[in-house]
Every structure is written in C-alpha cells, then in structure tokens.
Amino acid sequence: MSGVTVTFGGLVALSDVSLAVGPNQVLGVIGPNGAGKTTLFNVACGFVRPDEGRLRWRGTELRALRPHQLAGHGIARTLQDLGLFDRMTVLENVLVGATRHARTSFWSGLFALPRHGRDERALTERAMAMLDELGIADVARRPVASLPYPVRKRVALARALAGDPDLLLLDEPASGLSNDEMAEIGELIGRLTARMSVMLVEHHMDLVMSVCHDIVVLDFGKVIARGGPDEIREHPAVLDAYLGEDVG
Ligand SMILES: Nc1ncnc2c1ncn2[C@@H]1O[C@H](COP(=O)(O)OP(=O)(O)OP(=O)(O)O)[C@@H](O)[C@H]1O
Numbered sequence: 001m002s003g004v005t006v007t008f009g010g011l012v013a014l015s016d017v018s019l020a021v022g023p024n025q026v027l028g029v030i031g032p033n034g035a036g037k038t039t040l041f042n043v044a045c046g047f048v049r050p051d052e053g054r055l056r057w058r059g060t061e062l063r064a065l066r067p068h069q070l071a072g073h074g075i076a077r078t079l080q081d082l083g084l085f086d087r088m089t090v091l092e093n094v095l096v097g098a099t100r101h102a103r104t105s106f107w108s109g110l111f112a113l114p115r116h117g118r119d120e121r122a123l124t125e126r127a128m129a130m131l132d133e134l135g136i137a138d139v140a141r142r143p144v145a146s147l148p149y150p151v152r153k154r155v156a157l158a159r160a161l162a163g164d165p166d167l168l169l170l171d172e173p174a175s176g177l178s179n180d181e182m183a184e185i186g187e188l189i190g191r192l193t194a195r196m197s198v199m200l201v202e203h204h205m206d207l208v209m210s211v212c213h214d215i216v217v218l219d220f221g222k223v224i225a226r227g228g229p230d231e232i233r234e235h236p237a238v239l240d241a242y243l244g245e246d247v248g
Contacts, residue, residue, distance in 0.1 A: 004053030006039050006221075013039040014050070015221045021167065021214075026189060026198045028212030030205065030232075032241055035218040038080075041171045041201045045070060045077045057167070076165035080172050082156040086145035090136065093144055094127040094158045130158045134188070150181050157188075167197045174204040186211045205242075209233065217241065 006014040014036045021027040031037050042048035043055070046065035055062040057073055070077065084093050131137040134154045144152055153173070160168060170189075174182045182204065189198055189211045202208050208215060209229045217225040217232060219241040225232060232238055 001040075001043065002054050002056070004040070004043055004050045004055075006036075006043060006048055006050050012221050014043070014218075017053070017216075017218070017221070017223055019216045019223070019226070021197045021199050023197055024193045024195075025213045026193055026200055026211050028208040028215040029199065029201045029218065030203070030208050030215060031218035034220075035241075036221040037201045037203075037218060038171070039221075040218065041077075041169060041199075044169050044199060045075070071163050071165075074164075074166040075169065076160035076163050076167070077169040078153075078156045078160045078171060078173065080175065082152055084144045084152060084156055084159070087143055089141050089143055090131065090147070090155050090158075091124070091127055091140040093155055094130060094162050095123055096159060127158075127162055130162050133161075134158050149176050150178075153177070161192075165196055167199065168192065170198060170200045170202070172202055173200065174202055174207045182207055 001020070002018040004014055004017045005012070017036075017040060019027065019029070029037055029040055039048060043050050046062075046067045046069065049064065055065055057075070062069075062073070067077075085096070128137060128140065131140050134157060136151060136154050136158065139147060139151065144155060147155070153176070157170075157173070173185050173189075177185065186207050189200070192198060200208065200212060209232075212229060215225075215227065215229060215232045216223055217235070217238050219237075224237040224241060225235040227235070
C-alpha cells in the first residue's frame with residue numbers, strides 16, 4: 001500500500017499510509033482505539049476504496065479492488081464478525097473457502113459429471129486436512145451455530161486457509177479469546193508463515209509482539225512508528241500513544 005488516504009465526510013481516517021508485507025512475513029498493524037486499523041484492513045480487502053493511494057500485489061496494481069476478487073489474487077481474510085453460515089456444518093463452511101481449487105465447470109456440476117465427483121472428494125479432503133490442522137476435525141459435521149465462539153473463530157480461519165492463500169489478512173484474531181487460546185493462535189500464525197504472508201490487524205499487543213516480524217503503528221490515521229517488536233516496544237511515540245497501557 002502506498003500513500004493511502006481515506007476520509008469519511010470531514011474525518012481523516014487514514015492519512016498517507018504506506019506499508020508492505022514481505023514473503024513469509026507477518027506484518028502487524030496496531031494502534032489505540034479509533035487509530036484507523038479497521039479502515040486499513042477494509043482497504044486491504046477492497047471494502048473501502050481509498051481517496052488516494054495505491055495497492056500493489058506481486059508487482060501488479062490492484063485498481064478498484066473488490067472483496068469478491070480477493071481469492072483470485074490468492075488473498076484470503078477473516079473478519080471480526082466471522083461471516084460464517086450458521087446453519088451449515090463446519091465442513092460445508094470450509095468447502096465454501098476451498099472452491100478456489102475446484103476445476104469443475106458450472107455444467108459438469110449441474111449434470112453431476114465424473115470430474116465433479118472427483119473434485120468434490122478432493123475438496124472435502126483438503127477441507128478436512130485444514131480442520132485437522134486447526135484441531136477441529138471432530139466437529140466437522142456439526143452446525144456452526146452450535147459451537148462456542150473460539151471454535152467458530154477457528155472455523156472462519158480454516159475457511160480462509162482452505163483456499164490456500166499467499167496472503168492472509170486477519171482482523172483481530174485474538175478478540176474474545178482466552179490467553180491460552182491466544183497463544184495457540186500465535187503458534188499457528190507462526191507455522192503459517194512457512195507457506196504464506198500474513199497481515200495482522202490486532203489490539204492485543206502481546207500477540208503482535210510475539211508473532212510479527214514487522215509492525216506498523218497507527219495513531220489518528222497516521223503511521224507514527226514502524227519496525228521490529230523490540231524497536232516498537234521502546235519507541236517514544238508508541239509509548240505516548242498508548243499512555244497508561246502496558247506496551248508488550
Ligand atoms: N464508515 C465510517 N463512517 C464514518 N467514520 C468512520 C467510519 N469507519 C470508521 N470511521 C472513523 O474513522 C476513524 C478510524 O476508525 P477505525 O475503526 O478504522 O479505527 P480502529 O483503529 O479500528 O479502532 P478500534 O480499535 O476501536 O476498532 C474513527 O474516528 C472512526 O470513528
């Protein structure tokens with residue numbers, strides 16, 4: 001992202017924000033309440049079109065990015081409100097995310113031609129492997145609505161991962177989780193970097209400090225600091241912005 005500015009009426013939510021996430025890196029975006037984190041996330045996944053600035057992904061400019069185009073670019077996201085289909089099973093929800101890999105055409109699906117059956121089996125296997133990786137394979141056949149929030153969060157993550165993205169955008173993955181669950185998510189994010197880059201927009205400093213290679217700190221829509229966890233922990237502007245809070 002370079003030079004991204006977003007205004008809502010007269011309010012400047014983001015002002016000339018530039019950042020980059022490298023291959024197999026975790027980029028953290030932090031900042032106090034109202035700093036612009038969610039707006040930045042929404043720009044990255046095409047929900048919010050910036051007034052100014054550019055988005056580039058793997059050398060290509062993403063003009064007028066729309067959320068439905070993300071999967072085609074190899075980008076996946078999880079949202080704070082999860083966006084799951086509550087009455088569908090865990091497996092069905094994850095299959096929705098795995099369809100990037102389906103080669104079946106509309107017509108062969110409609111007439112249930114042989115490729116369709118093979119594809120469906122392969123997709124189900126992929127989805128089950130993902131559930132297994134996240135430790136929730138045992139609830140694959142349960143409706144999402146019957147599961148507690150931390151498990152549903154994992155389902156949302158499994159759905160995002162099922163498309164085998166190169167970039168995963170995570171919006172507050174630690175919210176509503178216990179300290180143990182947060183540590184598990186941290187470990188998982190660490191493992192994921194073997195096969196993708198991650199941009200993490202998060203409130204919880206401890207998670208950010210433990211998993212991010214690079215951190216961008218926003219305050220009132222502006223980047224006030226960037227660097228590795230050690231630098232950010234000691235950065236005077238960050239300590240000022242978080243006055244009274246425990247930074248890491
Ligand atoms: N759709 C909108 N319309 C008007 N103002 C908005 C809109 N979305 C965000 N804002 C404003 O933009 C600023 C940045 O908000 P944003 O939600 O991006 O911050 P945040 O860092 O995610 O905050 P929090 O940590 O509280 O979620 C805030 O002043 C907010 O009130």
